[in-house]
Amino acid sequence: MxxxxxxxxxxxxxxxxxxxxxxxxxxxxxxxxxxxxxxxxxxxxxxxxxxxxxxxxxxxxxxxxxxxxxxxxxxxxxxxxxxxxxxxxxxxxxxxxxxxxxxxxxxxxxxxxxxxxxxxxxxxxxxxxxxxxxxxxxxxxxxxxxxxxxxxxxxxxxxxxxxxxxxxxxxxxxxxxxxxxxxxxxxxxxxxxxxxxxxxxxxxxxxxxxxxxxxxxxxxxxxxxxxxxxxxxxKFHVLLPVNEKTKRTLFELKQIYSGRWDVNERTKERIPSLPEDYLVSKEAEEILQMVDKTPARLFMMTGDAGTGKTTDARMIAQILGLPYYVFTCGPGTDELELLATTVPNMGGTAHLEMELPRLEDIEMDPASALATVNGIYEEGISREKAFQEILKAVYEKGYEKSKNEKDFLLKESEIVKACREPSVIEIQEPAMIEKPGTLTRLNSLFDDGAVTDLVNGEQIRRNPDTIVIMTTNLDYVGCQNFNQSVLSRMNLIQPKEALTEEEMAKRAMKRTGFKNKELLSFMAATVCKIHEYLIEQDITDGVCGYRELENWVLSYMVSNDLRRSAWTALLSKASMDREEQGTMERIFLLPHCDVD
Structure with a gap:
């Protein structure tokens, strides 16, 4: 040609x-x-x-x-x-x-x-x-x-x-x-x-x-x-837009996708129970269709905090009727922790041989409360210091007890638990792990039919109907790049776009019961404007998204003070700089404080 x-x-x-x-x-x-x-x-x-x-x-x-x-x-x-x-x-x-x-x-x-x-x-x-x-x-x-x-x-x-x-x-x-x-x-x-x-x-x-x-x-x-x-x-008949009118509820999708797998009675309590009139996002429905029509089981959602990544994972589990597990990563998460942790065997019914003070005792007389634990009376010790010393004494006592008994238990991670049966496991914030190669420890669990060795010598294969959903943001402080071998195993990597003002207001109204539509619209618009301001000014020490809106609404419902509730639930999280907080208040809040 x-x-x-x-x-x-x-x-x-x-x-x-x-x-x-x-x-x-x-x-x-x-x-x-x-x-x-x-x-x-x-x-x-x-x-x-x-x-x-x-x-x-x-x-x-x-x-x-x-x-x-x-x-x-x-x-x-x-x-x-x-x-x-x-x-x-x-x-x-x-x-x-x-x-x-x-x-x-x-x-x-x-x-x-x-x-x-x-x-x-x-x-x-x-x-x-x-x-x-x-x-x-x-x-x-x-x-x-x-x-x-x-x-x-x-x-x-x-x-x-x-x-x-x-x-x-x-x-x-x-x-x-x-x-x-x-x-x-x-x-x-x-x-x-x-x-x-x-x-x-x-x-x-x-x-x-x-x-x-x-x-x-x-x-x-x-x-x-x-x-x-x-x-x-x-007029399109095939490439139809998915908008608010065509989105389906959690209840509607359950009629299509649930009942495919048998679930153990002991894990049924792990199936989420979100309100069934919730509208399901197009990203969640896309994953449901993949699970239903293909062997794909490995997914990743990326996006800012509050865009609904975890909610989507829980919805997917509820619609499919599967138990939901969650594992949260941190900077220090290592390869062993992904699969299991070792904890001291405290003997089941055995108890520490010490008298522990009540919280009221620490509040009233911290020196005496501490003395009941270590036998030393420190006159004038503060409540905070006494509490720290009590915790230290309890830890040391437990450590010595487990050391003398030389008995530790292997506690398998939520990831391993989820891999034993059809389930949904959400792995939160994997981008926070400081060493990107750490996640490769899970590659053998991600691969169909591959075997992973646990610390106790047991070999485990991921159940073919275990659905893995990684949820993370990529632009926040502390986030690392992913190892390419992990990315290549994902069947879908979905960028979750930020909620619009209207979507934020609707979700907040449903979740909080707040009925003032005019004020809620203003609050949602303010959150979006501050979010854009943080990006434009390259302010990276704070966050402003849907969660901040919901907390602002809840705080306002209690205090009935728009300005005060904005400080405690919104501005205080948008930046750690007091001057920047004041600037955002003057620009985005004070000109409209008469809205309530």
């Missing part, structure tokens, strides 16, 4: 669709024009400029016009992320079925499926007598029409609108329509064959095989991973 892909010699001979064929006949013109006015500005040839009407491009443009005019003809749109366009999306009608496609302008690759009545197939490559690639040209043409993106072509857009207007007027101005057609075809041609610095990003080799390798998995389509959210033409 020539490297020109869309412009191979056999494709250049493909017939031109009506009405352009009839226009050429009436005008006595050919499909090749040497008139410079028919050439795109992207045609940079100094002499002998030429423009050609290209059959597949014209078919694509006519279909795109219909998509914009008739909602049931297909659809085109973009999925816009925070800083850039993630995907250009299209549902393109064809003779064999509907081409459901996305185009990634960062790597120049198309992904998708050919959806027929019987089944989903891979997208076809470009082959003589089989496929000219017009569906891919349609998506590239659409990318030329979307403003505020590197592929936007104002000249192309202007001439496409001329074609659209002439189609409405039944092509009454043939000269204008033909010129616009020549310019659009030439602009597309120049984009595809231009040098790499000027060309549209396009991985041409993907079209050479019988079928494109990149597909859109059904579970990701259902989870809205490729759903467009802007610049939408027509």
């Amino acid at each position: 020539p490297d020109l892909c869309f412009y191979a010699p056999w494709i250049m001979k493909e017939p031109i669709p009506d009405p352009f064929r009839m226009m050429l006949e009436k005008a006595g013109k050919k499909r090749i024009s040497y008139d410079e006015a028919d050439c795109s500005m992207r045609n940079i040839r100094k002499q002998g400029k030429v423009s050609r009407l290209h059959g597949p491009t014209l078919h694509a443009l006519l279909t795109l016009i219909q998509i914009r005019k008739e909602k049931d003809s297909g659809a085109a749109g973009i999925q816009r992320g925070r800083d850039a366009i993630n995907y250009f999306c299209m549902e393109y009608p064809g003779n064999q079925g509907k081409y459901v496609m996305t185009y990634n302008s960062k790597n120049g690759r198309f992904s998708g499926i050919l959806k027929t009545e019987e089944k989903n197939e891979k997208l076809p490559g470009i082959r003589e007598g089989k496929n000219t690639g017009e569906q891919y040209l349609a998506l590239l043409a659409y990318a030329n029409l979307v403003p505020d993106n590197p592929l936007f072509n104002e000249e192309f857009q202007k001439n496409f609108y001329i074609l659209e207007e002439q189609e409405k007027k039944e092509w009454e101005d043939m000269e204008a329509a033909l010129r616009a057609a020549f310019i659009c075809c030439d602009a597309m041609y120049c984009e595809v064959i231009a040098n790499p610095q000027q060309a549209v990003p396009l991985e041409k080799s993907q079209f050479r095989a019988e079928e494109l390798e990149d597909v859109l998995p059904e579970y990701k389509i259902a989870a809205g991973v490729y759903a467009p959210n802007d610049e939408i033409y027509g």
